[in-house]
Amino acid sequence: MDWVNAVVQGVLLGGLYALFAAGLSLIFGVMRLVNIAHGDLIVLAAYLGLSTTVLLGVHPFVALLVVMPLMAGIGYALQRGILNQTLGPDILPPLLVTFGLSVIIQNALLETYTADPRKLSGGAIETASVNMGGITMGVLPLLTFGIAVAVIWGLQFIFYRTALGRGFRAVSDNQDIAQLMGLNKAHVFGVAMALALAVVAIAGILLGMRTSFDPAIGGGRLIFGFEAVIIGGLGNLWGTLAGGVILGVAQTVGARIDPGFQLLAGHIAFLVVLAVRPNGLFPRVEH
Amino acid sequence: MSRVTRTTRASRIATLGGIVLLVVLAAAPYWAGRADMRLMSEIYLYLSLATLWNLMAGYAGLVSVGQQAYVGFGGYMLFALTVFGGLNPIVAIMLGGVLAALISIPIATLVFRLKGAYFAIGTWVIAEVFRLCFAQVQALGGGSGSSLPVAIVKEIGVKKAVREANSYWLALGAAVIILAAVYVFLRSHRGLALTAIRDSETAASGLGIDIWRTKLEVYVVTSAFTAIVGGLIFLQKLRISPDAAFSVNDWTAFVIFIVVIGGIGTLEGPIVGTLLFFALRELLADFGTIYLLVLGFVAIIVMLKAPKGVWGLIRARYDLELFPLSYRVHPKD
Amino acid sequence: MSEPVLKLTNLDAFYGDFQALYGLDLGVGAGEVVAIIGANGAGKTTLMRSISGLLANRADAIVYKGQSIGTLRADQVAACGIALVPEGRQLFPSLSVEENLLIGGKVGRQGAWSLNRVYDLFPILKDRRAQASTSLSGGQQQMVAIGRALMANPDLILFDEISLGLAPVVIRQIYDALPGIVSDGMTAMIVEQDITKALSVSSRVFCLMEGRIALEGRTGDVTHDQITAAYFGVDS
Numbered sequence: 001m002d003w004v005n006a007v008v009q010g011v012l013l014g015g016l017y018a019l020f021a022a023g024l025s026l027i028f029g030v031m032r033l034v035n036i037a038h039g040d041l042i043v044l045a046a047y048l049g050l051s052t053t054v055l056l057g058v059h060p061f062v063a064l065l066v067v068m069p070l071m072a073g074i075g076y077a078l079q080r081g082i083l084n085q086t087l088g089p090d091i092l093p094p095l096l097v098t099f100g101l102s103v104i105i106q107n108a109l110l111e112t113y114t115a116d117p118r119k120l121s122g123g124a125i126e127t128a129s130v131n132m133g134g135i136t137m138g139v140l141p142l143l144t145f146g147i148a149v150a151v152i153w154g155l156q157f158i159f160y161r162t163a164l165g166r167g168f169r170a171v172s173d174n175q176d177i178a179q180l181m182g183l184n185k186a187h188v189f190g191v192a193m194a195l196a197l198a199v200v201a202i203a204g205i206l207l208g209m210r211t212s213f214d215p216a217i218g219g220g221r222l223i224f225g226f227e228a229v230i231i232g233g234l235g236n237l238w239g240t241l242a243g244g245v246i247l248g249v250a251q252t253v254g255a256r257i258d259p260g261f262q263l264l265a266g267h268i269a270f271l272v273v274l275a276v277r278p279n280g281l282f283p284r285v286e287h
Numbered sequence: 288m289s290r291v292t293r294t295t296r297a298s299r300i301a302t303l304g305g306i307v308l309l310v311v312l313a314a315a316p317y318w319a320g321r322a323d324m325r326l327m328s329e330i331y332l333y334l335s336l337a338t339l340w341n342l343m344a345g346y347a348g349l350v351s352v353g354q355q356a357y358v359g360f361g362g363y364m365l366f367a368l369t370v371f372g373g374l375n376p377i378v379a380i381m382l383g384g385v386l387a388a389l390i391s392i393p394i395a396t397l398v399f400r401l402k403g404a405y406f407a408i409g410t411w412v413i414a415e416v417f418r419l420c421f422a423q424v425q426a427l428g429g430g431s432g433s434s435l436p437v438a439i440v441k442e443i444g445v446k447k448a449v450r451e452a453n454s455y456w457l458a459l460g461a462a463v464i465i466l467a468a469v470y471v472f473l474r475s476h477r478g479l480a481l482t483a484i485r486d487s488e489t490a491a492s493g494l495g496i497d498i499w500r501t502k503l504e505v506y507v508v509t510s511a512f513t514a515i516v517g518g519l520i521f522l523q524k525l526r527i528s529p530d531a532a533f534s535v536n537d538w539t540a541f542v543i544f545i546v547v548i549g550g551i552g553t554l555e556g557p558i559v560g561t562l563l564f565f566a567l568r569e570l571l572a573d574f575g576t577i578y579l580l581v582l583g584f585v586a587i588i589v590m591l592k593a594p595k596g597v598w599g600l601i602r603a604r605y606d607l608e609l610f611p612l613s614y615r616v617h618p619k620d
Numbered sequence: 621m622s623e624p625v626l627k628l629t630n631l632d633a634f635y636g637d638f639q640a641l642y643g644l645d646l647g648v649g650a651g652e653v654v655a656i657i658g659a660n661g662a663g664k665t666t667l668m669r670s671i672s673g674l675l676a677n678r679a680d681a682i683v684y685k686g687q688s689i690g691t692l693r694a695d696q697v698a699a700c701g702i703a704l705v706p707e708g709r710q711l712f713p714s715l716s717v718e719e720n721l722l723i724g725g726k727v728g729r730q731g732a733w734s735l736n737r738v739y740d741l742f743p744i745l746k747d748r749r750a751q752a753s754t755s756l757s758g759g760q761q762q763m764v765a766i767g768r769a770l771m772a773n774p775d776l777i778l779f780d781e782i783s784l785g786l787a788p789v790v791i792r793q794i795y796d797a798l799p800g801i802v803s804d805g806m807t808a809m810i811v812e813q814d815i816t817k818a819l820s821v822s823s824r825v826f827c828l829m830e831g832r833i834a835l836e837g838r839t840g841d842v843t844h845d846q847i848t849a850a851y852f853g854v855d856s
Contacts (some may be wrong), residue, residue, distance in 0.1 A: 033404075034403070034404030034405060034407075034408070036352070036404070036407070036408070082587070082591070085591055086590070086591070091348075091350065091403040091404065092344070092350065092551065092590075092594075093590050093591070093594065094404070095350055095403070095404050095407055096350075096543065096547055096586065096587075096590045097586075097587050097590050097591065099352065099540075099543060099586075100544075100582075100583040100584070100586040100587040100590070101583070101587065102583075103536075103540055103579055103580075103582065103583040103586075104579075104580055104583035104584060104587075106579075107576040107577075107579045107580045107583070108580060110576045111576050111577070111580070163722075163723075163726070166715060166719055166722065166723050166726075167723070167726070169712065169714040169715055169719075170712045170714070170715060170723050172714065173712040173713055173714050173715070174710060174712060176674055176694070177706055177710045177712070178712075178723075179673070179674065179693065179694035179695045179698075180672060180673075180674070180694050180695075180698055180703070180704050180706070181695075181698065181723050181724060181726050181727065181768075181772070182695045182698040182699055182726045182727035182728070182772070183695055183723075183726060184693065184695045185695075219411070219535060222408065223408065223411060223412055223415065226405070226408045226412075227412065230401070230405065260422075260423065263415070263419055264416065264419040264420070267412055267415060267416045267419070268416075270412065271397060271412075271416070274397055274398075274400055274401070274409070275397060278400035278401075
């Protein structure tokens with residue numbers, strides 16, 4: 001039963017990882033950009049949530065109403081101000097610029113908030129749990145998983161059923177011809193990043209409620225998101241959810257064997273998938 | 288008939304100047320104080336790391352954010368092979384390089400499946416795996432690390448002054464050897480193949496260059512030398528721990544900034560970058576995180592406005608090349 | 621000719637250091653159908669890319685309806701009412717047939733063309749509306765590309781080598797539809813390697829060679845020999 005419990009917890013944890021990964025996947029899909037600062041942006045969102053809850057005295061979920069538009073705005077400005085200039089055939093500029101961004105965000109957070117671990121207090125839902133078939137599931141992890149599914153469903157809807165999504169796919173296919181259609185690619189990329197960071201905001205708030213965070217954990221969150229994307233397969237958001245779940249389960253089962261083994265178990269699962277299925281389990285595009 | 292040469296007046300002057308400089312630096316134990324020698328050793332070791340990272344990223348197009356894996360590996364091999372293998376520290380460091388070369392091969396087969404930025408993050412995952420694995424080894428201090436036993440330290444030199452001099456010469460020697468090795472490699476036909484790959488992979492493979500194999504060779508050799516430098520670093524520090532050994536900030540962030548700001552894809556770039564980096568560090572010594580913030584900003588601005596770095600600007604402005612690598616055609620007068 | 625709707629003055633075009641067009645002077649009147657012919661590399665597609673805004677230029681090198689559009693981005697040029705049917709069709713692989721047409725209308729210009737009218741023009745597309753655009757035959761893809769341009773309700777439509785890679789019967793089918801397309805007073809420029817087809821629908825012809833205009837005249841007036849000389853650069 002303990003093992004079943006570990007698997008269930010892993011599945012729910014996978015929801016959080018899928019949220020980490022969703023923004024990463026979206027941006028790569030639209031503009032072939034991998035943002036090394038992605039994890040640090042998640043942590044930034046958590047800190048913004050913290051400041052909002054302190055300043056306005058509201059619950060973290062309410063703080064989302066502030067943090068989401070704020071992060072979206074940051075995303076748009078970041079893309080149009082800096083990242084658009086790095087796009088092109090050379091892989092070095094986006095990589096090195098986002099790496100620089102990562103260092104800047106980490107140290108700016110360190111300067112502003114110090115290295116002390118912080119946490120968002122979600123109140124009752126943090127400790128509440130439901131019991132299903134003998135398995136106890138925390139309300140927060142359950143909610144997180146549900147939100148992850150909803151977010152992915154929403155992103156798929158936007159991508160495949162709206163004019164905005166049509167624009168994303170067109171610009172991703174052929175930038176020049178998309179411009180001929182009246183799409184300003186600088187703006188489209190900006191909107192894509194804004195959308196991705198709105199998702200990052202959700203991920204950051206949920207992360208902050210679940211565990212304590214500090215400025216240095218961004219790299220780890222990027223790696224989890226990245227592993228979920230690779231395990232699931234590129235170009236497929238539902239695959240990313242599956243990837244997150246597999247990663248989460250590997251970690252919780254590993255933790256069940258030995259608490260210190262949790263992270264390593266996840267990495268090993270990732271490396272195994274990389275070895276036998278380099279394109280992931282449900283790929284839609286090549287790397 | 289036109290003449291084709293590689294050396295220029297500038298490179299000849301630089302070679303002469305370099306030899307003089309080398310003699311002066313080698314004599315440092317006789318004219319420099321302890322603190323200065325430690326600083327210079329640190330500069331040599333960072334220069335080595337930067338030159339190696341530049342070879343991989345700037346020439347082979349393999350942008351790794353995980354070289355700290357090998358730095359830490361080299362450090363831990365020093366400790367493991369001396370304490371448990373009874374080997375002389377220098378032998379242990381060399382052997383660490385060989386072992387690093389060996390494990391880098393299966394690692395390469397894994398990470399080479401990823402491209403571009405995904406490759407970069409993949410190398411980071413590998414470094415994390417190394418960190419987590421070594422943290423499990425209780426014999427080497429587990430999560431809190433261990434110190435190098437005095438007896439082993441004394442094998443470098445019984446008297447402190449001798450030890451300091453030997454450590455210094457090891458670091459200087461490493462930098463010189465690595466710079467020379469990379470230079471010789473780039474001048475060879477393999478180096479030419481690498482430059483071809485960097486400039487255009489499709490064209491290069493069309494010419495029959497085995498891209499995968501060339502990249503693998505560069506990855507293995509770079510990892511081996513990086514591990515050796517790692518061994519030297521921790522020989523100086525005398526203490527190792529998983530977080531210090533596999534620190535992204537210390538062994539990757541700084542190195543990347545050095546190469547980017549100095550000038551990626553040139554041999555002179557890492558030299559310029561290392562000097563600038565340490566100058567900046569002395570300047571902002573009291574400011575902790577501000578230092579990293581400034582570095583990050585400078586790196587971004589350089590990448591956007593002057594992607595060839597400081598040396599790239601100098602080179603373009605004065606058509607200068609200190610390491611004779613390019614061919615020049617002199618038309619018949 | 622009364623004030624031309626499109627006026628090119630001393631138009632140069634560069635790809636990096638390489639110059640593809642040398643000081644072109646060209647005018648197109650409202651409602652005219654003009655043919656641009658020339659050998660490969662003569663600069664025809666470069667001309668189309670320059671007009672549609674994909675290649676940057678001097679502001680006054682391209683004047684459309686009295687407005688200098690040379691420096692405008694492609695999306696801004698599209699908003700002015702110029703649409704391009706690109707060489708090689710270049711449909712969006714991630715979009716279905718209908719989505720390709722819909723995105724053509726993203727510019728949001730009002731006019732006679734709508735999704736239904738495009739389906740009336742090319743009924744086969746209605747049957748395949750939900751299919752991936754790249755799963756269609758070459759001729760059908762060309763119809764989508766043309767429909768996509770029409771959805772922008774342009775006043776000036778540019779056709780870049782629409783017969784390329786198509787079977788003769790399909791080419792005939794498309795060219796038969798052309799008069800119906802340009803009937804509403806739309807101005808058109810047709811780039812073609814198939815000279816006969818180009819001359820059959822146009823009233824004036826320009827022949828490009830190595831980035832310059834080698835011949836220009838009314839379709840009825842130019843002789844076969846004149847065209848050959850201009851096309852191949854043979855001194856007559």
